[in-house]
Amino acid sequence: MVKLTIPATELVRPGHAACPGCGPALAMRLLLKGLGPRTVLSMPACCWTVIATPYPTTALGVALLDNPIESTGASISGIRAAVDALAIPDVTVVGFAGDGGTADIGLQALSGMLERRTNAIYVMYDNEAYMNTGIQRSGATPEGAWTTTTPVGGAGRGKPERKKDIMGIVLAHRPVYAATLNPSFPEDFVRKAAKAREIAGPRFLHVFAPCPPGWRYSSEETIEIGRLATDTGVFPLYEVADGHLRLTRRLSSLKPIGEYLGRQGRYAHLTPEERARLQAEVRSGWERILREDASGSPGGPFSSRSSHAATKGDTVEAA
Amino acid sequence: MTQIVMSGNSAQSYAALLARVQVIAAYPITPQTTIVEKLAEFVANGRLAAQYLQVESEHSALQSVVSASALGARTYTATSSQGLLLMHEVLHWASGLRVPVVMGVVNRAVAPPWSIGADHADTIAQRDTGWIQFYAESNQEVLDTVLEAYRIAEDPAVRLPAMVTEDAFYLSHTVEPVDVPSAETVDAFLPAREVRAILVPGVPARLGSFTGPIEYVGFRRDVARAMERVLPTLAAVEEDYARRTGRDHGGPLPTYRTEDADAVLLTMGTATTTARAVIDALREEGHRVGLAKLRVFRPFPVEAVRALAASVDRIGVLDRSFTFGPTGAAAMEVRSALYDASPRPLVSDFVAGIGGRDITPEAITRMFALLEGPEPPELTWIDLAAPEASADG
Numbered sequence: 001m002v003k004l005t006i007p008a009t010e011l012v013r014p015g016h017a018a019c020p021g022c023g024p025a026l027a028m029r030l031l032l033k034g035l036g037p038r039t040v041l042s043m044p045a046c047c048w049t050v051i052a053t054p055y056p057t058t059a060l061g062v063a064l065l066d067n068p069i070e071s072t073g074a075s076i077s078g079i080r081a082a083v084d085a086l087a088i089p090d091v092t093v094v095g096f097a098g099d100g101g102t103a104d105i106g107l108q109a110l111s112g113m114l115e116r117r118t119n120a121i122y123v124m125y126d127n128e129a130y131m132n133t134g135i136q137r138s139g140a141t142p143e144g145a146w147t148t149t150t151p152v153g154g155a156g157r158g159k160p161e162r163k164k165d166i167m168g169i170v171l172a173h174r175p176v177y178a179a180t181l182n183p184s185f186p187e188d189f190v191r192k193a194a195k196a197r198e199i200a201g202p203r204f205l206h207v208f209a210p211c212p213p214g215w216r217y218s219s220e221e222t223i224e225i226g227r228l229a230t231d232t233g234v235f236p237l238y239e240v241a242d243g244h245l246r247l248t249r250r251l252s253s254l255k256p257i258g259e260y261l262g263r264q265g266r267y268a269h270l271t272p273e274e275r276a277r278l279q280a281e282v283r284s285g286w287e288r289i290l291r292e293d294a295s296g297s298p299g300g301p302f303s304s305r306s307s308h309a310a311t312k313g314d315t316v317e318a319a
Numbered sequence: 320m321t322q323i324v325m326s327g328n329s330a331q332s333y334a335a336l337l338a339r340v341q342v343i344a345a346y347p348i349t350p351q352t353t354i355v356e357k358l359a360e361f362v363a364n365g366r367l368a369a370q371y372l373q374v375e376s377e378h379s380a381l382q383s384v385v386s387a388s389a390l391g392a393r394t395y396t397a398t399s400s401q402g403l404l405l406m407h408e409v410l411h412w413a414s415g416l417r418v419p420v421v422m423g424v425v426n427r428a429v430a431p432p433w434s435i436g437a438d439h440a441d442t443i444a445q446r447d448t449g450w451i452q453f454y455a456e457s458n459q460e461v462l463d464t465v466l467e468a469y470r471i472a473e474d475p476a477v478r479l480p481a482m483v484t485e486d487a488f489y490l491s492h493t494v495e496p497v498d499v500p501s502a503e504t505v506d507a508f509l510p511a512r513e514v515r516a517i518l519v520p521g522v523p524a525r526l527g528s529f530t531g532p533i534e535y536v537g538f539r540r541d542v543a544r545a546m547e548r549v550l551p552t553l554a555a556v557e558e559d560y561a562r563r564t565g566r567d568h569g570g571p572l573p574t575y576r577t578e579d580a581d582a583v584l585l586t587m588g589t590a591t592t593t594a595r596a597v598i599d600a601l602r603e604e605g606h607r608v609g610l611a612k613l614r615v616f617r618p619f620p621v622e623a624v625r626a627l628a629a630s631v632d633r634i635g636v637l638d639r640s641f642t643f644g645p646t647g648a649a650a651m652e653v654r655s656a657l658y659d660a661s662p663r664p665l666v667s668d669f670v671a672g673i674g675g676r677d678i679t680p681e682a683i684t685r686m687f688a689l690l691e692g693p694e695p696p697e698l699t700w701i702d703l704a705a706p707e708a709s710a711d712g
């Protein structure tokens with residue numbers, strides 16, 4: 001029998017307000033299993049604002065501060081500064097924000113937090129659109145996906161532009177640790193969260209977070225869709241630590257992207273030609289990751305896309 | 320106590336040093352820069368043990384000190400003009416979260432067109448954000464008021480953020496002797512912030528959250544109530560400060576030669592000093608004129624204005640900004656405070672000194688001429704024309 005390594009402690013309480021099958025809810029649950037009860041979370045406007053339930057209740061077993069949508073990076077810099085100034089022991093400082101609140105309106109504060117080497121973990125949960133406000137496209141919405149602001153019909157073919165490469169942007173800042181996480185692979189997920197917790201310095205976790213109402217699929221399919229995202233190469237799982245990229249789920253071959261796209265109503269309009277184009281994109285992205293994995297460093301087309309080992313001022317948190 | 324010749328900006332920095340702030344965050348903007356440069360020096364040379372956050376915007380500057388304050392740290396930031404406007408969203412968060420952040424603001428005109436001159440439009444535009452607002456007349460008042468602001472902001476009866484403002488260049492870059500209280504004096508007046516942290520690591524609780532209308536109105540009312548407790552708290556804090564330092568800046572609306580005055584001019588910031596000299600000169604000529612300095616704009620000192628109005632026939636208001644209401648902002652507040660007064664004095668508004676224009680003794684003399692004249696206008700833009708050329712020019 002396989003022994004599960006996932007802690008039994010639940011820091012997301014029953015009674016939260018997520019939709020059935022909510023990827024972000026699952027992401028928070030696994031994240032806090034990895035990070036533990038001495039986490040201080042700062043969270044901008046996003047679906048989780050609502051999921052965490054209204055005053056005077058809270059669905060989370062940790063301290064939680066709300067912040068404006070664009071300032072999560074700054075908020076965690078402030079929290080860390082206070083924790084250090086007041087010498088509060090054993091605190092894990094975490095920003096938890098959506099893709100819109102991170103890759104679009106919050107990008108400046110994220111960049112600032114990474115550049116000034118805030119000793120904190122920034123988590124972007126990626127449901128690939130502005131979901132709280134009703135499925136509008138964000139910079140992280142993939143090419144071709146239907147949203148309410150990239151409608152299908154007439155000239156509309158879903159989002160015309162490609163998905164913003166948030167990991168590329170983050171890695172250009174040389175965080176001490178960055179990883180991609182997917183709740184469909186819970187052991188890998190919790191291991192990465194726990195590992196991030198033990199490292200000091202700026203850390204970033206990019207979390208895949210399927211959204212049944214936003215992606216137009218039935219709520220019981222979240223885990224399968226998540227698995228397909230990784231196994232088709234749409235969302236490869238890897239980590240970058242001490243300047244080394246390492247795939248954490250190796251695949252002998254990619255499943256065809258159609259298996260992933262075909263499960264979601266947001267892609268229902270795609271023609272075979274459009275699917276073929278997306279397939280080519282995914283393949284070249286996957287090949288790049290394979291090269292980076294083989295060479296041990298995230299080289300990519302940009303030489304800056306490399307992470308550094310702890311630089312001056314970063315120390316191991318557990319020490 | 321030592322006396323140091325310093326600028327208003329240095330007075331801000333020395334006050335933050337004496338307050339032993341623990342977290343500082345700032346983004347540069349003229350004319351605020353020398354405040355945060357000096358603080359960076361204090362931290363670098365070990366005089367101040369603070370975390371100094373180099374942030375990428377004013378929005379982030381205020382956010383990071385708000386979050387730090389929510390955990391219990393004493394914090395400081397400073398800005399001006401565009402920077403303050405960029406902070407607008409977070410200003411509301413600070414008061415709504417009830418964090419006692421103290422901020423220095425150098426009053427500067429807002430663009431366009433670009434101008435770095437003194438003007439109160441930046442802070443007046445933030446009057447509805449739930450912050451206490453002090454306007455300083457001198458560098459000494461800057462230093463003293465920042466220290467008092469921490470005491471008031473952190474008082475359990477208040478727990479609101481406070482801004483202490485100073486006029487661009489007239490104070491920010493002009494030096495004068497400032498009495499700097501000793502560290503022992505300040506430590507006794509302003510002990511370390513009682514860590515009554517709102518957010519405690521390890522304790523499941525949520526700060527901010529979201530609400531339905533019933534709770535929401537309660538939160539707004541709580542902030543309003545806290546505002547009502549600011550002026551009584553200021554009175555007690557000033558008394559204590561005076562006892563320890565010998566200096567008392569006279570509450571929210573100190574007056575000058577108003578006892579038998581028929582006409583009083585209400586000023587904010589550095590125009591006050593000039594007005595005082597003009598009043599002395601006019602008194603020599605037999606005019607029954609006086610002065611009231613509006614030192615606290617939020618909460619607006621309604622009772623003090625009413626008390627003043629009980630004995631004067633005419634009140635002139637000098638607004639060093641225009642924010643596109645029917646009159647300047649201070650005049651609107653004064654009028655609103657006096658609507659029920661009986662007898663009700665006449666109120667005349669003078670918009671002057673905006674965009675860094677000097678408020679000269681002549682300009683203030685002109686205000687009094689209008690105020691004492693047969694029909695004082697509701698609103699006069701006092702110095703629209705270019706200054707007259709000199710006699711031989």
Ligand SMILES: Cc1ncc(C[n+]2csc(CCOP(=O)(O)OP(=O)(O)O)c2C)c(N)n1
Pocket residue numbers: 024045046047048068069070097098099100101102127129130131132133138
């Ligand atoms: C300054 C500002 N602009 C817009 C909003 C409205 N808003 C609230 S939640 C949200 C969506 C955020 O999307 P994302 O970060 O992707 O998280 P999700 O809702 O998908 O969980 C938006 C745009 C806001 N709160 N503040």
